[in-house]
Every structure is written in structure tokens, then in C-alpha cells.
């Protein structure tokens with residue numbers, strides 16, 4: 001009942017007029033079969049008299065009238081069934097739309113990204129998405145299915161009343177109990193099966209991933225070049241069987257034995273009722289009409305113990321999407337970082353990582369352990385370190401995508417956790433190492449840097465030029481309005497380096513509209529030598545007066561910075577200008593020389 005109540009609570013999202021119409025159609029559809037049984041029973045009861053009286057007699061006329069009445073009832077059922085389906089579909093789509101909105105807002109609600117890096121929550125998110133995207137057995141179908149139950153249970157009540165009034169209330173009770181017992185058995189199996197599916201969420205997520213890998217255009221290059229088709233097929237089979245084999249066994253266990261038990265019970269009760277009916281009528285205790293009515297009502301009522309295709313699967317599985325969405329929402333709420341409230345200060349002297357400790361959930365060791373780092377405002381600080389040293393994590397903490405577990409990130413002494421997170425982020429222009437390539441026009445891709453100023457066409461043109469996009473734009477008939485996706489009308493695909501310039505322009509656009517901290521994570525990784533040289537030439541100009549954090553493995557870029565920080569073992573290993581660090585002859589100097597030697601070798605060969 002609790003599960004049904006959860007479905008019923010969706011009513012406001014289905015639209016009241018639609019719900020009223022669907023309830024009315026279901027109520028009529030529930031009563032029509034009862035009316036049909038009554039009419040056909042009356043018809044049977046009148047046959048002997050009509051036959052005796054002849055075709056022209058009033059009795060024959062009455063017989064024809066009842067026949068026409070029962071035909072009309074039958075036709076009404078045929079006409080209303082499609083209306084029930086159509087109204088149910090509209091209601092279902094509305095409720096599913098609400099569920100999608102809820103899922104999307106939960107996903108976008110958290111200021112940080114911790115919920116989206118939590119495996120258990122990703123399972124719930126995946127389950128909710130999968131069910132909603134499939135377009136069937138979603139919460140909408142559950143709601144329409146719940147209303148369809150009204151028709152079935154009205155029928156059961158109608159038949160029980162007919163049996164009770166005409167024959168015996170005990171027999172009516174027996175028929176209802178037998179029917180409901182069988183229903184309970186049916187639904188119990190389904191409920192257990194659905195719980196089992198939820199327990200296998202991680203395994204199912206693996207199969208979805210492999211399915212996606214086999215069909216997604218984004219990975220088509222690698223899967224073909226590496227000849228992964230067979231491997232993928234095998235892994236998919238293994239992953240699928242890993243949860244389907246126990247599921248098959250469990251299904252047999254939860255369906256077969258209860259099915260036999262409940263069927264036996266149902267048959268017993270129904271046979272007893274029919275046996276007493278036979279006995280009573282043989283003693284002349286019932287008229288022909290009554291006997292036909294009780295007989296038909298008993299058989300029709302016991303058939304209601306069977307599965308209801310229009311509601312059982314959907315009321316059982318349909319809410320799984322919302323159960324998962326709710327679990328995801330709870331997880332997001334648990335992870336919800338302090339949103340902060342004070343207005344964001346524009347950094348005036350110092351950004352400080354103040355004895356910061358941080359580790360990812362499930363990580364074996366912390367990424368930072370008492371990291372202490374000062375980043376002077378208006379200057380360029382380069383961050384270097386081996387793979388996994390924590391450079392990108394540093395940016396995530398600065399942007400409050402995660403919060404430190406100990407210590408604090410401070411702007412001019414103010415802990416950024418106390419600052420309104422959205423306003424703080426407006427102070428940042430960031431190119432992430434894995435920046436996003438939006439399927440939108442070039443202008444929109446750039447405008448996302450300061451979305452509230454996306455109509456600043458002059459600004460977009462200016463930053464596009466500064467990021468070195470002028471040559472690319474000259475070759476495109478629609479220029480900045482070219483969609484960046486080959487499958488869109490007039491769309492194109494850019495090369496990796498061209499995309500990197502779009503990302504750079506996006507960050508510069510943020511700076512143009514008030515961001516005072518520019519973060520460049522590997523900004524030249526995809527640029528050709530000429531573009532990289534141009535970037536160096538313009539770097540000082542591009543970053544003048546802006547607090548810049550430059551993360552790069554390319555030491556030629558790094559040496560342009562005012563200060564260089566070497567991260568290692570969860571903290572700062574070395575810090576200073578290029579000259580200072582070369583003089584100190586430590587880790588930075590060694591890495592710099594190693595890269596310079598390899599470059600010189602490359603130039604000589």
C-alpha cells in the first residue's frame with residue numbers, strides 16, 4: 001500500500017483534468033463488464049419464455065431489447081479501451097517529464113561534483129536515467145497503471161456484490177479472498193524480482209557501459225583501430241550473464257512455487273463456490289438468470305486474480321526510476337557543500353591554500369596533506385608535478401568543485417567556503433584539461449565563459465581573435481555562428497588544437513566579463529608548434545594583470561611564469577622563479593633539463 005501511495009502522490013504532476021478524465025474512463029470500464037454479465041444472464045434467463053411465446057410475442061421483443069443492450073455495452077468497452085490507452089499515455093508522459101526534471105535538478109543542484117564521483121550514487125543516477133530514457137515502465141506508466149487498477153477492482157467489487165445479493169455473501173467473500181490471494185502471490189513475486197534487480201545495479205551499470213561502448217560514435221575510432229569488437233562482445237556477454245544467471249534462478253524460485261500454491265488455493269475456493277452453486281440450483285433454489293449471473297460472476301472474478309498487463313509491470317518497476325532518483329537526491333543532499341553566503345571578494349593580494357588536506361572518497365591516500373601555497377594576485381603562477389601529483393585537484397578545490405577535508409582555501413584571508421559559490425566562480429576563467437566541447441555554435445561555445453553576457457558579440461569576436469581563431473573562422477561561411485558538430489545543419493568538426501583555442505577564448509571571455517583568476521590546465525597540449533609559439537608570444541599580453549594559474553608539463557610554457565610551484569607527495573616541494581629553481585638545481589631543474597635535452601636531440605636529428 002505504501003508503494004501505491006507513493007505513486008498516488010504523483011497526481012499533481014499528472015494534471016488534474018486529465019486525471020479526472022482517466023478515472024472516469026477507468027470507472028466506466030470497470031462497471032461495463034459487470035453490466036455485460038448482468039445483461040447476458042438476463043438474456044439467458046429470458047430465452048425459455050421467449051421461445052415458448054414465439055417471435056411476435058412481447059417476451060421475444062424483451063429478449064431482443066436485452067440483446068441490443070448487451071451489444072451496446074460490449075461496443076462501449078471497445079470504444080473506451082483506446083481512450084483509456086490514449087489518456088494513460090498523456091498522463092504517463094507528463095509524469096515522466098516531472099521525473100526527468102527532478103533528476104536533472106538533483107544532478108545540477110550540488111555546487112560540487114562529489115555526488116557525481118560517488119559510485120553508489122552513479123548507480124542510482126544510471127538506473128533512473130535508463131528507466132526514464134527507455135520511455136516505458138517509468139513513473140508515468142506506474143501512475144497510469146495505478147488508475148487502471150481502479151477498473152479491475154471495480155469489476156471485482158461488482159461481481160462480488162452480484163454473487164452476494166443473488167447467492168451468498170460467504171461465497172462472495174470466498175471469491176474475493178481467492179482472487180486477492182492469487183494477486184498477492186503474483187505481485188509478491190514481482191516485488192521480490194524488482195528488489196533483486198536493484199541489488200544488481202553495479203553489474204547492470206557495467207552492461208550499460210559496455211553496450212554504450214559498442215554503439216557510441218565517440219569511441220568508434222579506438223574500438224575499430226584496436227579491433228575490440230570481439231573483446232567487447234565477450235565482456236558484454238560475461239557482464240550480462242553475471243547478473244542474469246542468478247536472476248533466472250531467482251525468478252524460477254519466486255514465481256514458480258508461489259504460482260502453484262496460490263493457483264491451487266484459488267482453484268479450491270472457486271470450485272467450492274461453483275460446487276455449492278450447482279447443488280443449490282439442482283434443488284431449484286435459483287432461477288436461470290440468477291444461476292447464469294452467479295456462474296459468470298464467479299468465473300470472471302476469479303480471472304481477475306491473474307496478471308494485469310496494463311498495470312502490474314508498470315506499478316512495480318515504474319517507480320524504480322523515482323526510487324533511484326530519490327536515493328540520488330538524498331546522496332546529493334548528503335554531499336551538499338556549504339553554499340556560502342557572503343558576496344565574493346575580488347582577490348586583491350593573495351590566494352592561499354592554507355594547510356589544505358584532501359583525499360577522494362575511496363582513495364588509498366590523500367592527494368594533499370597540509371598543502372601550503374600562496375598565489376599572488378595579478379601574477380602568473382605555474383604548477384608542475386608528475387602525473388597524479390594533484391595539479392587538477394588543486395583547480396577543483398579552488399573552484400569549490402570539492403572542499404578540503406582540513407585547512408582552507410582563502411582569498412585575502414577569507415575562507416572561500418563562506419563565500420557565495422556562484423559569485424566566487426564568476427571570478428574564475430578556467431580551461432580544464434578535459435574542457436567540454438558543446439554541440440553549439442562557436443559563439444555560444446565561447447559565450448559560455450560568461451553566459452549572462454553571451455550576447456556581447458564584439459567581446460566574443462575580440463577573444464576569438466586573441467585565442468588565434470581568426471584563421472579557422474575565415475574558412476567557415478557562417479563564421480562564429482557555425483555549429484560545432486558535423487551532424488548539425490551547416491555544422492563542422494574542429495581539430496583538437498582548434499577546439500583548444502575555442503576553450504581558451506571561453507576562458508578569456510570570462511576574464512573580459514569580470515573573472516580575475518585565469519586557470520589554464522594544459523592550454524597548449526593540442527596546439528601545433530606554430531600555434532604554441534604564438535601562444536607564448538601573446539601569453540604575457542593575454543594574462544597581463546590577471547591572476548593566472550598555469551598547469552603544464554611543457555617547461556617552455558612554464559618558464560614564462562612569475563613563480564613556479566612543484567607539487568609532490570601531497571605538498572609543495574619547490575617554489576620560486578625559473579631562475580631561482582634552476583639555481584637550486586632540484587627536481588624542477590632536472591625535469592627542465594631532461595625536457596630541453598630531448599627537445600635539442602629532436603632538433604638535431
Ligand SMILES: Nc1ncnc2c1ncn2[C@@H]1O[C@H](COP(=O)(O)OP(=O)(O)OP(=O)(O)O)[C@@H](O)[C@H]1O
Nearest residue numbers: 117360363367385386387388389390391392393394
Ligand atoms: N575523481 C577521482 N576519484 C578518485 N581519485 C581521483 C579522482 N581524480 C583524481 N584522483 C586521484 O587524485 C590524484 C591527483 O589527481 P590529479 O588529476 O589532480 O593529478 P594531476 O597532477 O592533475 O595529474 P596529471 O598530470 O596526470 O593530469 C591521483 O592519484 C588520481 O588518481
